[in-house]
Amino acid sequence: MGAISTPNLQLLTALASHCLLRSQHAVHSSRQQLQQLTQPLPAGFPPGPREYDLAWDLARDPLHCLESLRASYGDLVGFKLASRPIVLASSPSYAREVFITQSSTFVKAGTAFFPGSSLAGNGLLVSDGDTWKRQRRLSNPAFRKAAINSYAQAMVKVSNKMVKQKWWRGGVRDVYMDFNELTIEIVASALFGASEVSEDMVEVGAAISSAFQFFTRSATSMFIVPEWFPTIDNLQYKAAVTRLDNVVYRLIAERRSQLASSSAPAHQDLLTRLLRARDEDDSGMDDQTLRDELMTLLVAGQETSAILLSWSMVMLALHPHIQEHLFKEVVEVLGSQEPTHSHVSQLSYMEAFIWETLRLMPPAYIVGRCACHSTHLGEWHLPVGTTVLVSPYLLHRDPTFWPRALEFDPSRWQPGGDAKEHMENDSYWPFGGGPRNCIGMGFAMLEVSLVLVTIVKHFKISLPEGVPAPTPRAMITLRPESQVNLQLTPRQQSRGQQHQVNGRLKEQIGCT
Numbered sequence: 001m002g003a004i005s006t007p008n009l010q011l012l013t014a015l016a017s018h019c020l021l022r023s024q025h026a027v028h029s030s031r032q033q034l035q036q037l038t039q040p041l042p043a044g045f046p047p048g049p050r051e052y053d054l055a056w057d058l059a060r061d062p063l064h065c066l067e068s069l070r071a072s073y074g075d076l077v078g079f080k081l082a083s084r085p086i087v088l089a090s091s092p093s094y095a096r097e098v099f100i101t102q103s104s105t106f107v108k109a110g111t112a113f114f115p116g117s118s119l120a121g122n123g124l125l126v127s128d129g130d131t132w133k134r135q136r137r138l139s140n141p142a143f144r145k146a147a148i149n150s151y152a153q154a155m156v157k158v159s160n161k162m163v164k165q166k167w168w169r170g171g172v173r174d175v176y177m178d179f180n181e182l183t184i185e186i187v188a189s190a191l192f193g194a195s196e197v198s199e200d201m202v203e204v205g206a207a208i209s210s211a212f213q214f215f216t217r218s219a220t221s222m223f224i225v226p227e228w229f230p231t232i233d234n235l236q237y238k239a240a241v242t243r244l245d246n247v248v249y250r251l252i253a254e255r256r257s258q259l260a261s262s263s264a265p266a267h268q269d270l271l272t273r274l275l276r277a278r279d280e281d282d283s284g285m286d287d288q289t290l291r292d293e294l295m296t297l298l299v300a301g302q303e304t305s306a307i308l309l310s311w312s313m314v315m316l317a318l319h320p321h322i323q324e325h326l327f328k329e330v331v332e333v334l335g336s337q338e339p340t341h342s343h344v345s346q347l348s349y350m351e352a353f354i355w356e357t358l359r360l361m362p363p364a365y366i367v368g369r370c371a372c373h374s375t376h377l378g379e380w381h382l383p384v385g386t387t388v389l390v391s392p393y394l395l396h397r398d399p400t401f402w403p404r405a406l407e408f409d410p411s412r413w414q415p416g417g418d419a420k421e422h423m424e425n426d427s428y429w430p431f432g433g434g435p436r437n438c439i440g441m442g443f444a445m446l447e448v449s450l451v452l453v454t455i456v457k458h459f460k461i462s463l464p465e466g467v468p469a470p471t472p473r474a475m476i477t478l479r480p481e482s483q484v485n486l487q488l489t490p491r492q493q494s495r496g497q498q499h500q501v502n503g504r505l506k507e508q509i510g511c512t
């Protein structure tokens with residue numbers, strides 16, 4: 001047994017602290033929480049490890065801990081962590097119960113480890129009940145296929161810019177860092193139409209970056225301090241959120257008045273779509289609600305996509321034959337054209353590749369809910385306040401449901417492959433499920449496809465010599481442990497025609 005690595009100790013501390021401190025969205029009164037601290041687990045609660053043993057295992061290796069919990073106790077494991085009752089559910093039928101059949105019992109409020117923040121406010125990700133229902137109703141149209149397709153051009157433009165400014169010479173790059181910047185820019189331009197408001201976007205971009213740096217520092221620091229506590233970090237974060245608020249509220253006000261004046265050109269961004277959204281009684285979103293939804297989309301849409309892009313690149317580097325297959329498909333479908341949303345619907349191997357990456361490396365590797373009243377999962381009794389953790393990571397790697405479960409094989413998603421039927425039998429949940437499934441799934445799939453097309457078309461991706469494949473770190477999401485340094489070789493350069501082709505590549509991506 002090795003010593004506890006710092007990040008894992010940090011995870012343990014973070015998990016325990018999240019349990020205790022993230023009370024912002026908790027439905028439980030402090031009396032209920034106090035009761036939970038002192039009460040033993042009730043009869044009928046699923047069996048599991050003692051808190052102390054579990055804390056140790058979690059600290060050593062969280063992903064391995066999840067796997068060994070299921071191996072030792074089965075697909076519903078019960079335990080206490082930071083004195084809160086928690087169950088880990090990892091069967092298709094339990095996942096269906098939590099996400100779909102009992103979706104009104106298993107709610108967001110009160111969930112242990114739940115990452116609420118003043119940045120995202122009370123937006124879709126954290127709200128419940130009638131507030132959530134109304135917001136989801138009003139937001140859904142902005143995420144329909146036709147609306148999402150209108151963001152494709154901006155996605156391609158931002159991807160080309162990254163390649164043109166940072167990648168065209170090739171070499172080794174930390175793609176995780178580049179994708180974090182890229183996905184902020186993509187989601188911000190979809191929200192606010194960045195090209196029209198470029199000065200504001202500089203401010204928005206800077207404020208978002210500092211807010212995200214804060215999240216990263218919080219996730220990797222020894223102690224999670226509540227946001228209200230006046231540490232330097234918290235004060236800087238608060239200042240970044242205030243800066244962001246100022247810009248966003250101003251953009252909302254300007255857009256409201258533009259929409260009121262019929263002469264103004266119609267914007268096609270999410271801000272306009274959400275501003276125009278009307279409920280059955282013709283009411284729309286007030287400024288505060290709109291602000292919370294915009295920030296939620298930033299938070300929910302940025303990191304997950306950056307992580308998926310990073311794991312996709314790792315898979316390309318590890319599987320050169322799959323990379324070549326993708327390249328061939330991209331060239332066949334696109335020729336020399338710029339990618340568009342209609343190309344993406346013809347890229348079936350690309351889609352299979354992304355589904356397979358999401359299977360083995362789901363950014364949302366664990367999804368939490370809280371029982372708002374006492375209930376049953378299968379034969380087991382869960383008291384009110386039990387946090388249920390459904391693990392897509394465990395389900396997606398379970399050999400009972402997935403033949404050659406640990407093999408990366410996009411072709412399983414193609415006609416005649418075995419994967420589609422597993423999607424239907426509830427063993428695949430990369431975007432959650434039921435009424436609270438990911439509203440941005442279509443957006444993410446389009447974004448990741450377009451970015452990957454841009455990259456695969458121009459570069460060969462490999463691991464730099466002597467560098468091991470990046471490993472995952474299970475925090476709130478399944479991030480890369482550290483940098484994802486990959487070797488990028490301009491395609492034509494790999495055929496020994498570097499200078500000519502670099503010229504051609506620069507032309508193709510509009511580099512002057």
Ligand code: HEM
Pocket residue numbers: 124125126136187296297298300301302304305308362363364367368429430431432433435436437438439440441443444
């Ligand atoms: C690879 C990228 C993404 C992954 C893996 C992902 C995954 C998920 C998952 C698993 C959930 C359900 C959480 C739960 O049940 O508690 C979720 C919810 C959500 N996601 Fe995503 N997501 C991604 C991208 C996006 C994007 C691009 C956006 C927006 C632009 C977005 C916005 C949201 C929102 C607002 C919710 C809450 C929906 C609700 O509760 O009504 N996500 N996402």
